[in-house]
Amino acid sequence: MAMPIRRLKRSELPRETVALAKFLVGCMLVHDFGAARLAGRIVETEAYLVGDAASHSYRGLTRRNPSMFLARGHAYVYISYGVWPMLNVSSNEAGVGEAVLIRALEPLAGIEAMRQAAGAERPFDTARGPGRLARAMRVTLSHDGADLCGPGPLFLGAPLQQAGPIVTATRIGITKDADRPLRFFERGNPHVSGPKRLISG
DNA sequence: CGGCTGATGATCT
C-alpha cells in the first residue's frame, strides 16, 4: 500500500529557475511527520527571479530571505500576512536569489490528516493555495533552509504519474511585475488555486 | 458562482 517515493537528487533539478518551476509540476512533496507520511503531487508553482520586483530578493539579502540564495533544492519558508507559512524551493546557483513557490498539491498520502491540518472542509481545498498547503503538510518556519534533496523528513520526490499539459499564466496576489508569465500549473487539475477564470487555459 | 473586506503580525524602510 505504501507507495515508494524516490528522493530527487539535486543533480536532477534543472539549474534555471523557470525550467525548475515547470519541472516541479508533477513531482512529489513529501513530509514524514512522526509516524505519518504526508505527501502530494505538485500541481502549481510560481517563479521569482533576479530583477523581479515581486521577489523578496529584489532588494538583495535581508534577514528573512537568505534561504533564497542557497543552491537549488533548499526550502525557503517565510510567514505571509503574519500567519501563513509559504514554502518555496530555492533555485539557481548558491548566491543567486531565486526561488519557486509551491502553490498547490494534489494530496496522495495522509490525505485525511492533511485535510484536517489545513482546516479544510472540502477535499479539493486541502492544499489549494500556498497557505493551506503549508498547513496541510505541517511545514513551518523551522523548515526554512532545509535541504529538500537531502535525507531529512521533508523532501522532493520523483513523479508517480507524468504531468499533463502545463499552462503558463500570470502570478497570483502580487502587484509589481504582475504581468510576467511566471505561474505554471497542470491544465484542468481541480487542486489548482485561484479563481476559475484563471485556471482554464 | 464572483467580488469585496477585514484580520493579522513579521519584515522592511
Added chain:
DNA sequence: GATCATCAGCCGG
C-alpha cells in the same frame, strides 16, 4: 509607518 507571494466569510446576482 507601510507593505504584504493569503484566507474565510459575507454579500449580491
